[in-house]
Amino acid sequence: MTHASRRTQLEIPEGVLLGHALVAGLAAGLGIRAFFIKGPVSVLQGLREAKVSADVDVVVDPVRLEDLMQGLHERGWRERPVDPDSRTFPKHSVTVHHPEWPCCIDVHFRFPGMERPDCFESLWANTETLELAGQQLTVPSRELGVLFLALHALRSPALPACRHELDYLADLTRREILAEELLEVARATNSLAAVRPFLEVLLPSSITVVWPEPSPEWRNRVAAQDPGSARLLAILQAPWSEKPRLLWGALFPTREVFLSGNIYADMSLFGQLRQHCARWWRFVRALPRIARSLRKLSASGD
Template sequence: MTSTGHEAQLRIPEGVLLGHALVGRLADSLGIRVFFIKGPASVIQGLRKAKISADVDVFVDPTRIEDLLQGLYERGWRQRPVDPDDRTFPKHSVTVHHSAWPCCIDVHFRFPGMEGAAHECFTALWANTVHVELAGQRLRVPSKALGILFLALHALRSRDLPACREELEYLAVLTWRESLAEALLELASATGALAAVRPFLEGLLPEATTAVWPEPSREWHNRVAAQAPGSARLIAIAQASWRDKSRMLWAAIFPPREVLLSANIYADMSLPGRLDQHGARWWRFLRAAPRMVRNLRGLR
C-alpha cells in the first residue's frame, strides 16, 4: 500500500515483464506451446534498439488458443472489444486486458504476412525458437533469424513511416553482418512469407542465391495500402460484391458499439459520448481523404 492508502499500480515496463512471466507459467502449467515475439526479448537479442514495449505479444499453438484464453479469463483477463468485420480486418490475434494491469496481452494464432497453413506454419516457427531469461523465467522466443522476419514483416506493413524505415535499415545491417539472409529465405518459404518480405530480403541475398517470389495476396496488398484512417474500409467496400457493398457501407457509417470500444475500452457510450466519437471519426476520415484516394489508386 502507498502512503495515501491506494494500492500501488504497476508501471507499463513492469507490467509487460510480469505479463511475459504470467503467460509463460500459465502455458507451462497447461502444456501449451507458446513463444514471445517482438517486445523486450527482441531488445535482449540485439534485434531492436532499446524501447519500451506497451503490451505482451505471445504466439500460441493454434490448436490450443482457446485453452490459453480460458486460463487467462479465469485469472481476471477479459477479451478486448474488436470490430466484428473480419472481412475488412482479418483477425490474427486476440487481445485481452485486465483492470489491474497497465498493458494488454496479444495472443497471436497467425501473423500478417505469414500465409502458410496454420499448423504447418506453427511447426516451422516452433522449430526455430530458443530460450532466454526474461522476468525471472526461462521463456521461448524466436531465433535471431526468425525474430528478424517477424520484425521486418511488422515494419513492412507501414514502411513509409520514418520509424519503420529506420527499423528496416537496422535489420538489414544486422542481417548482412550476421549472414542471415539465406536462413531468412528458408524461414519465409516455410511460413508462406516470401511475397510479403520480398522488398526487405531480395537485395540482401547473395548473388548465387535464386528465389521464386510469389505474388502478394490480396490481404497483404490491402494491409500495406490501408495506411490512412478509414482506408481499410473503403478498400474492402471497393472490392466487395455489389450485394455486400450496401451492408458494409451502412456498417461504416453507423458502426456497432464494439468499433468505438475497440479504440478505447473506457469510451463514453452515452448518447452524447457516442455522438462525440462519431464526429471525431468523421473528422479523421475527412482529414485523411486525400491520402485514401492515393491508396485506392495504388490498388488499381
C-alpha cells in the same frame, strides 16, 4: 487513490515483464506450446534497439488457443472489444486486458504476412530459450525474430519509426549473414511475398528466388494506412450482395468499433456523436491520400 496504493500500482515496464512470466507459466502448466515475439525479448536478443513495450505478444499453438484463453479468463483477463467486421479487418490475434494490470496481452494465432495457415510447426522448429523476469521463455531464433519484426514494420513502411526499424534489421542481417537463413524461414511460412521489399536486396546475387505475388489481404494491409481506407477497400472489393452491409457498418459503426480503440470511450449519446464527428473528419482529411493509395493499389494489381 492513496499514496500507498500508488506505490503498489504496476508500472508498464514491470507489467510487461511480469506479463511474460505469467503467460509462460500458464502455458507451461497447461502443456501449451507458446513463444514470445517483439517487445523485450527482441531487445534482449539484440534485434531491436532498447524501447519500452506496452504489451505482451505471444504466439500460441492454434489448436490450443481456447485453452490458453480459458486460463487467462480464470485469472481475471478479459477480451478487449473488437470490430465485428472480419472482412475488413481479418483477425490474427486476441487481445486481453486486466483492470489491475497496465498492459495488454496479444495472443497471436497467426501473423500477418505469413500466408501459410498451418505454419506453427515451422515456427516452433525455429525457437530457442532465454531468461526474462526469472523465467525461461521460448522465443524465436534470430532469423525468425528478424522476420517477425520486418513483417510488422513492412505493414507501415512509410512511418519513420518503421523505416528506422527496417534499416536496423537490414544492418544486423548483413553483419550476421542471416539472409539465407531468413529466406528459408520465409519459404517455410509462405511469407516471401510480404517480406520481399526487405529481403531481396540482402540476398547474395548468386541466389535466385521466384517471388510470389502478395495476397489481397497483405496488399490491403499495406495500402490501408489512412483512416477509413481499410473499410473503403473492403466495400470496393466485396461482392455486390455484401456491399450494403459493409456500407451500413462504415456509416453507422457499432459500439465495439469505438471501444476497440479505447475501452474507456464515452458511450453516452453525446460521446458517441462526438466520436462519429471526429471519425468522419479524419476520413475527410485523409481522402486525398486514400485516393492516391487506391490508384497505386489498382496499378500494382494490373
